Amino acid sequence: MTEKREHHELRTLSKRYARAHRIPQHRALDLIAGRLGFPSWTRLVTAGKNGWTCSGNEMLELEEFIILAPPSATFLRADPEIASRRAKILEKADVGVIGRHAYRIHDFLGDIIVAGDGWSLRVPENPSAMPIAESYSDTDTPVHDPAFLKAALQLAKGWADQVKAQTATDWPRRSTKPDQDGVVRHPLWGDEASVWFCMHCDAKITGHQVADNLWHCPGCGASPLDIYDHAFWCDDGGKSLSPVKPPTDDGASDTEVKIVDGRLKLDLTEEKIEFLIRLALIDEASNISEKQAALLAEIDVDFELGISIALEADLWPEDKDPVQAMEVAKLVGLEVVDLAIMWSDVPFAWPSLGEVAEDAVTYTQMMLDAYRQHGGVSPKKSED
Structure with missing residues (x-):
């Protein structure tokens, strides 16, 4: 490998690392020089002029160090051999054990999830959002162990840093590094500005703030899809909007995690109980007329x-008790205290047709035919 080509490849790797980690390229050059045993890039170049060359193994190790950062698009365009090595590295990292607890870690739409038997830990894509640990078991799970949680969080944040690096590498350099006036480029739209607006919470954000937070709103956490260079939804273009107010950390640290009970819970609201009662009425209906009565029933739930x-008198038999509805009421801890009949305007004439029709199609045909025989208007056909 010639000196010129060798330095070119090292500079290419440094540029990739600088973009991924949003640092100046000269710092990335010095970092690469350090991994090769030199105090600075200048010393490396001088050594190269005096005959030093980067060995094949050193270049491979350096590529493996750098290559964890590029996004999937870069990965797919990379040299097949390099791509294969990166795949092996990531394959080894997706399962493991913390203490005696096995885990699997993966990236889901930018969120990093570490999960095991009865527990999970999620580090959101939004850099300013608090990680969330969930327990899915009645028994104690490891997320309640501070030492375990610290280790899992460290693992997840390591992966999160890789994902952020991948994102930053894939975006234009100007999207993560504001110029001297604070102007940054939107990674999706391509617009450039020093002041940005969140359509989700009506916040005004500086270029430095939005770039540092990887284009998530520092106030509400909205994604880049909600960030614009002008507030087109405001009459004054956003001039009256207030600067973003990031949530107060109240002493929160990098190790703080929100622990929640992730087990499914049923909140039996009045609306849900009414739905179950109506479902029981429909299930108990023996013909189309009774099904109409179930759909039209007035159900009042009071805890x-x-x-x-x-129930509609013309559609539901007066002597038929809604047995299933009563049983459902007991299952949810309530009682049917009042059964009444009502008289109202049913949707269609001849309610008794539903007592002889076998299904909804047959009933509809019978109802339309009856209307036509008595001069009724048939349904309007939609225009093409």
């Missing part, structure tokens, strides 16, 4: 007084 049901 203190119980459940009241009113």
Whole structure:
């Protein structure tokens, strides 16, 4: 390898690393020189002029160090041999053990998730968002162990740093490094400005703030899709909007995690109970008329007084009790305290047609035919 070509490849690697980690390229050059045993890039260049060359193994190790940062698009365009090595590196990293607890770690739409038996830890894509640990078991899970949680968080944040590096590498350099006036380029739209606006929370954000937070709103955490260089939804273009107010950390640290119970919980609201009662009425209906009555039933749910049901007299038999609805009410801890009949304007004439029709199609045909026989207007056909 000639000196010129060798330096060119090292500079290319440094540029990739600088973009991934959003640092000046000269710092990346010095970092690469340091990994090769030199105090600075200048010393490396001088040594090269005096005959030093980078060995094949050193170049491979350096590529493996740098190549963890590029995004999938860069990865797919890379040299097949390099791509294969990177795949092996990442393959080894997706499963492991923390203490005696096995885990699997993966990237889901930018979020990093470490999960095991009965637990998970999520580090959100938004850099300013707090990680969330969830427990899915009645018994104690390792997320309640501070030492375990610290180790899992360190692992997840290491992967998160890689994902951020991948994103930064894939974006234009100007999207993560503001110029001297604070102007940055939107990574998706390509617009450039020093002041940005969040459509989600109506915040005004500086170029430095949005770039440092990887184009998530520092206030509400909205994604880059909600960040614009002008507030087109405001009459004054956003001039009246206030600067972003990042959430106060209240002493939060880099190791703080929100621990929640991730088990599924049923919140039996009045609306959900009403839905279950109506479902029971429909299930108990023996013909189309009764199904119409179930759909039109007036159901009132009161956690203190119980459940009241009113059924249409022309559609539901007066002597038929809604047994299933009563059983469902008991299952949710309530009681049907009032059964009533009501008289209202049913949707269609001849309610008794539903008692002889076998299905909805047959009923509809019978109902339309009856209307036509009595001079009714048939349904309007949609225009092409």
